[in-house]
Amino acid sequence: MRLDGFCAVTDHDLYTDVSEDDHHSAPSGSRFAINGQPIAGSSVYNLDVDIGKTGCKVLRAVLRGNLTVDIQGHAGVFVIGTDVTTESSAIGIRPYPSGTQSYMGGYSRLHGDSYLSHEGTFGTGIRLNDVYISGSDVRFVFQNTTPTTQSLVAFGSVVCK
Amino acid sequence: MRLGGEEGPRSHDSLSGIGSDDHHPSPVRVSIDNITQVLAGGTDYNLDIPLGKSGLSFARVQLMGPDVSGGGGNLWRESAAVHVTDDTGDAIGHSVRTAGNFRSYVSTYSKAVGTTNLSHKIFDNDAAGRRIALKDASIVGSVLRLVFHNYDAGPKTLWVRGEAVLW
Numbered sequence: 001m002r003l004d005g006f007c008a009v010t011d012h013d014l015y016t017d018v019s020e021d022d023h024h025s026a027p028s029g030s031r032f033a034i035n036g037q038p039i040a041g042s043s044v045y046n047l048d049v050d051i052g053k054t055g056c057k058v059l060r061a062v063l064r065g066n067l068t069v070d071i072q073g074h075a076g077v078f079v080i081g082t083d084v085t086t087e088s089s090a091i092g093i094r095p096y097p098s099g100t101q102s103y104m105g106g107y108s109r110l111h112g113d114s115y116l117s118h119e120g121t122f123g124t125g126i127r128l129n130d131v132y133i134s135g136s137d138v139r140f141v142f143q144n145t146t147p148t149t150q151s152l153v154a155f156g157s158v159v160c161k
Numbered sequence: 162m163r164l165g166g167e168e169g170p171r172s173h174d175s176l177s178g179i180g181s182d183d184h185h186p187s188p189v190r191v192s193i194d195n196i197t198q199v200l201a202g203g204t205d206y207n208l209d210i211p212l213g214k215s216g217l218s219f220a221r222v223q224l225m226g227p228d229v230s231g232g233g234g235n236l237w238r239e240s241a242a243v244h245v246t247d248d249t250g251d252a253i254g255h256s257v258r259t260a261g262n263f264r265s266y267v268s269t270y271s272k273a274v275g276t277t278n279l280s281h282k283i284f285d286n287d288a289a290g291r292r293i294a295l296k297d298a299s300i301v302g303s304v305l306r307l308v309f310h311n312y313d314a315g316p317k318t319l320w321v322r323g324e325a326v327l328w
Contacts, residue, residue, distance in 0.1 A: 057188040057190070080325075082190045089323060091242045102264070102267065103235070103265060105240060105259075110324050111225070111324075118231070119235055127234070161188045161328040
């Protein structure tokens, strides 16, 4: 029941000195499409995806590469992470060299693995090494494991909270 | 009930009846560190991971069993990746079990549509025949509850590690 002059404590309209997002950290997300970014041999490339806000603590992302797996499927990973480096874990998928079968398995930087995907998931010899929130970006760290320049292909979506 | 003239608070300090974290729990990440636990034959085991707070309603959980496959720059583990809510029987996810030759058995599991488990039998340390599966996962109060089941007639030792993000 509400009476005249009542000021509801939970109405966000009454929080005049803070934005709604500051008040309870609304989730945020972004999509990205990288198709042909060169990475020098044996080098790392940091893909910074702007998520439009700071303060997020955790992330969930799904990425796909360019190798095909069965009908309209591709190599890729699904990954979780935080705002700290090497606290991420993932399951990665990569096609078997012949047919429509796949390699698939789990990785965890948190528990000591050095990377989050199979080699070649995101271009010849390119794998995902780490994912974390950095300011208003989510940083995806890709590694070219070959001695020559290769092209990164990564399409994805990330949500943060 | 509040009466006229009362001023609406402008800061969390004013929300005296509730903790700020209860009001809008901030996200958390928890680690599941090399759990080893003997499960009697045919029994469930509730692995409760403390979250330090209540009010969380969603989790994404990544779990790994002991088996490693692949080679060179492609070492990976048998795993399960699960979406979890604060309702039991609501979880859905994927599971991976090695099939030799570096290939994998892969499957989708959903408690919401009636599957019994959430993973392959990958979470024990008996390489001769793993028999422990993830059976359910949910947020219960201030813990993330992972329910494992031993499908063997005799005791098996649970072996699991991983992490989860929750909000």
